[in-house]
Amino acid sequence: MNKKYNEIKDKSLNFAVRIVNLYKYLCDTKKEFVMSKQLLRSGTAIGALYREAEHAESDADFIHKMAIAQKECNETLY
Numbered sequence: 034m035n036k037k038y039n040e041i042k043d044k045s046l047n048f049a050v051r052i053v054n055l056y057k058y059l060c061d062t063k064k065e066f067v068m069s070k071q072l073l074r075s076g077t078a079i080g081a082l083y084r085e086a087e088h089a090e091s092d093a094d095f096i097h098k099m100a101i102a103q104k105e106c107n108e109t110l111y
Contacts, residue, residue, distance in 0.1 A: 086098035
């Protein structure tokens with residue numbers, strides 16, 4: 034079976050890996066635990082929410098899940 038390349042899935046996974054590495058750096062090197070934990074949660078939630086949206090039950094459900102992913106993006110940027 035030939036699966037089509039999904040850029041959003043690929044980029045969200047790569048972003049999550051970078052967030053995890055940043056989290057480890059902040060904890061290990063800078064001894065920062067509170068904000069880094071929230072960054073870890075919001076930064077990795079983006080890809081998870083996108084994957085949920087891929088299996089949405091309706092168009093409205095897809096839009097809702099993607100809107101939540103966008104909110105997580107905004108939180109991560111903050």
